[in-house]
Amino acid sequence: MDTMRDRFAPVVSRLLDEDPRVAVVLAEISGDGFAEAARRHPDRVINVGIREQLLVGAGAGLALTGMRPVVHTFASFLVERPFEQVKLDLGHQDVGAVLVSASASFDWPAGGYTHMAPGDVALLDTLDGWTVHVPGHPDEAETLLRHAVGAGEGKDDKAYVRLSVQSNGRAGTVDGQRFLTVHEGRRGVVVAVGPMLDAVLAATEGLDVTVLYETTVRPFDSAALHRATESKGTDVVLVEPYLAGTSTPAANDALGDVPHRVLGLGVGRRELRRYGQVEEHMAAHGLDAASLRERIDGFLGARLGV
Structure with a gap:
């Protein structure tokens, strides 16, 4: 079975095709998965390099122009390292983005503690107005990614989608709202x-x-x-x-x-x-x-x- 992260680039690449508001901001991580999408949409697939504060800041800048940015890297570098930018560039400026993480709690143990972020959801809980999705299966990840981005719906809220290598055997019928x-x-x-x-x-x-x-x-x-x-x-x-x-x-x-x-x-x-x-x-x-x-x-x- 593929992983949630395996679904990420194909799903978001299709969203780039479907909605001219959607943009992707990367910090090297998963860059290869967006190579073809970058050829089709060179102005909407942006790789800032290993600069996580800039990653979130660039996403906020795109949001200020009316774009729907999808911002992605490992959870420790997406929520913890640039937390000031998450708090100010998105929250204080009251603009939306979809943060999509990988390798949260301990999904890549060989990466060491620098690549672990078991406190990511608790940290976002200190801020107002965030929707947080934690899929338990790749099919659910695809559904919740689409729900969070809201291609064609004009969404501008703040959402976090937490992808994991851990997965249940079967997907549930999730709707992005209810238990x-x-x-x-x-x-x-x-x-x-x-x-x-x-x-x-x-x-x-x-x-x-x-x-x-x-x-x-x-x-x-x-x-x-x-x-x-x-x-x-x-x-x-x-x-x-x-x-x-x-x-x-x-x-x-x-x-x-x-x-x-x-x-x-x-x-x-x-x-x-x-x-x-x-x-x-x-x-x-x-x-x-x-x-x-x-x-x-x-x-x-x-x-x-x-």
């Missing part, structure tokens, strides 16, 4: 974000819980979570492929009118200095199916006294 209900139960609610769904389903097999699937994490679908807890109790477990607890405040706000408990599972804050493989990072952060089963069952069982 999907994958399984219904009575013991509690487990929210699986993007590529965490398969591990969550394996971890909750045989448990009497509701499983919600979330690929658009901002805005947070508060109504869906509130509905899911009405007849299932108000114990909620969030399983996110980035910094643990990132969406815990959003879940607390959604359930502010009822007594509830929330357990936020995700990537821990401690740096792992033996980089290993993606699967080893998953296990080290307790995000493999066996670890999730133990943590989810322990949390839900504590209330029931089992």
Whole structure:
């Protein structure tokens, strides 16, 4: 199966053909994938080199002229390194762009800590007005990329699409807005974000819980979570492929009118200095199916006294 990043250049190249407002700004990463598109649209495929602050600034400049820029590089160089430009050039100037990342949390362990960004979504949470998509399958990535860019729709909002090498086995029918209900139960609610769904389903097999699937994490679908807890109790477990607890405040706000408990599972804050493989990072952060089963069952069982 191809990866989400494999879909990125072909999908956005087609969007360049479909809408003269769409432009792509690169910082060397994925440049080869846009070689043909650059020949067709030399004025709308821009490679600024390894200059990430300029990357975001150029995207904002294009947005100020009415273009719809798609800005791409690794997450650590797209959100963390040029955060001042994300905050000021896009946010303060109130212009939109689509930031598309690759190799977030620990997708390329051999790249070392400089190429890891488990705090990217939490960092964007400090800013106002961002839509954040976290697809869990290449098909979903294609759908959410098209939704974010909005070719032909005149979109000018700020969106972040987080691509990953991790993937679920099957795609869901995502719409860029709502949670999907994958399984219904009575013991509690487990929210699986993007590529965490398969591990969550394996971890909750045989448990009497509701499983919600979330690929658009901002805005947070508060109504869906509130509905899911009405007849299932108000114990909620969030399983996110980035910094643990990132969406815990959003879940607390959604359930502010009822007594509830929330357990936020995700990537821990401690740096792992033996980089290993993606699967080893998953296990080290307790995000493999066996670890999730133990943590989810322990949390839900504590209330029931089992």
